[in-house]
Amino acid sequence: MSILKGKRILLIIGGGIAAYKSLDLIRRLRERGASVRAVMTAAAHQFVTPLSVGSLSGEKVNTDLFSLTDEADMGHIELSRSADMVVIAPATADLLAKMANGIADDLASTLLLATDKKVLAAPAMNLRMWLHPATQANIAVLQKRGVVLSGPDDGEMACGEYGPGRMSEPLAIVAAVEKVFAAGPTALPLPPGIGERPEKVSRGLAGKRVIVTSGPTHEPIDPVRYIANRSSGKQGHAIAAAAARAGADVVLVSGPVALADPPGVRTLHVETARDMLAAVSQSLPADIFISTAAVADWRVAATAQDKVKKTGEGAPVLTLVENPDILATVSRHHTLRPKLVVGFAAETADLIRHAKDKLARKGCDLIVANDVGTGTGVMGGDMNTVHIVDPAGVESWPQMNKENVAAKLVQLCAQRLVEAGK
Numbered sequence: 310m311s312i313l314k315g316k317r318i319l320l321i322i323g324g325g326i327a328a329y330k331s332l333d334l335i336r337r338l339r340e341r342g343a344s345v346r347a348v349m350t351a352a353a354h355q356f357v358t359p360l361s362v363g364s365l366s367g368e369k370v371n372t373d374l375f376s377l378t379d380e381a382d383m384g385h386i387e388l389s390r391s392a393d394m395v396v397i398a399p400a401t402a403d404l405l406a407k408m409a410n411g412i413a414d415d416l417a418s419t420l421l422l423a424t425d426k427k428v429l430a431a432p433a434m435n436l437r438m439w440l441h442p443a444t445q446a447n448i449a450v451l452q453k454r455g456v457v458l459s460g461p462d463d464g465e466m467a468c469g470e471y472g473p474g475r476m477s478e479p480l481a482i483v484a485a486v487e488k489v490f491a492a493g494p495t496a497l498p499l500p501p502g503i504g505e506r507p508e509k510v511s512r513g514l515a516g517k518r519v520i521v522t523s524g525p526t527h528e529p530i531d532p533v534r535y536i537a538n539r540s541s542g543k544q545g546h547a548i549a550a551a552a553a554r555a556g557a558d559v560v561l562v563s564g565p566v567a568l569a570d571p572p573g574v575r576t577l578h579v580e581t582a583r584d585m586l587a588a589v590s591q592s593l594p595a596d597i598f599i600s601t602a603a604v605a606d607w608r609v610a611a612t613a614q615d616k617v618k619k620t621g622e623g624a625p626v627l628t629l630v631e632n633p634d635i636l637a638t639v640s641r642h643h644t645l646r647p648k649l650v651v652g653f654a655a656e657t658a659d660l661i662r663h664a665k666d667k668l669a670r671k672g673c674d675l676i677v678a679n680d681v682g683t684g685t686g687v688m689g690g691d692m693n694t695v696h697i698v699d700p701a702g703v704e705s706w707p708q709m710n711k712e713n714v715a716a717k718l719v720q721l722c723a724q725r726l727v728e729a730g731k
């Protein structure tokens with residue numbers, strides 16, 4: 310049985326002499342069990358008729374981007390997505406140029422820009438058109454983007470010249486299509502996090518006060534150098550913004566980051582762990598404290614007043630001392646402990662075990678554990694995969710963008726406050 314059985318092919322027919330061969334291509338594809346929906350460019354009408362194309366494909370032929378009836382029947386976006394693969398035969402120099410440059414000025418080129426499926430092109434043109442540096446540059450761009458080519462072949466041209474530019478024979482195109490399907494999925498996913506529908510945030514925190522920490526801390530060595538970490542602040546800032554959308558009065562205590570202050574949030578800018586603790590303490594009382602910041606565990610015992618210079622007597626030794634533990638300090642506050650204290654555990658190994666230890670050690674109510682090991686792209690990236698660890702167990706959330714982690718976490722916090730009757 311052919312791999313093409315049940316596959317839906319969107320066939321774009323460009324305006325070239327070889328368009329007559331696309332009629333045979335339709336037959337060959339259908340013989341193997343594929344269905345073929347054809348789209349013809351305006352120029353293609355000069356070479357084959359929609360009547361022959363439609364008769365052979367057994368489906369409606371689409372040609373006009375702005376047809377009211379076609380758009381109501383199957384919109385151009387749906388048309389470009391409903392297929393399993395897009396085949397352009399013949400692919401004219403013009404269609405290839407439009408595709409390489411993202412031009413979408415008719416139905417065929419618009420579909421090619423809107424599709425989320427693999428595209429196979431069977432170029433067909435005069436050899437000088439094919440060899441022209443413009444066409445060759447377009448081909449290089451398209452191949453780099455993953456467009457698969459079938460042909461062109463060498464041979465006698467309709468115009469009498471001989472050379473490369475003849476469209477592949479229909480059976481060769483069919484074989485190339487089969488090869489694409491055999492190679493794996495033909496759908497091209499969007500980059501991670503893009504196109505993810507935002508999680509809804511209800512006004513569950515109206516009247517509540519929330520303190521969020523975010524970003525790294527910088528621990529000075531001397532006036533020009535410091536110890537830091539790779540935290541970008543994206544997750545913490547997203548949580549502060551989500552809490553504000555949920556109706557809370559939010560204080561964001563942020564270490565040095567390259568992000569704008571979130572709207573609707575009071576942002577306090579700090580540099581060191583000690584500054585951060587002071588800002589958090591001054592912002593209490595609060596209903597919820599979410600400690601997202603990657604606070605430096607250690608600082609240099611004595612910051613040099615002047616820039617440390619090379620002395621020729623070897624490297625200086627930095628003596629480190631422990632920084633205050635902001636999460637534990639807030640969790641164990643005798644009088645002003647927030648009703649809900651949430652910590653983050655960024656680990657590179659033994660994630661859940663470390664998170665459970667941290668939960669007990671710091672006395673917080675839940676820990677959001679995330680793997681920040683090399684290659685995860687979490688530190689500084691837009692995506693996060695987190696596990697919610699509390700005394701009752703572990704709940705793992707699928708990978709999502711940091712905005713959605715924030716929205717879900719804020720919803721969870723609102724729900725926890727209600728459950729605890731707080």
Ligand SMILES: Cc1cc2nc3c(=O)[nH]c(=O)nc-3n(C[C@H](O)[C@H](O)[C@H](O)COP(=O)(O)O)c2cc1C
Binds near residue numbers: 323325350402433434
């Ligand atoms: C008789 C004739 C044959 C043509 N054959 C080809 C061809 O094989 N390949 C090509 O790229 N252009 C060919 N063209 C030029 C295209 O039809 C022209 O560039 C047109 O704008 C392409 O439109 P389309 O890409 O929307 O189909 C031919 C033109 C004529 C008049």
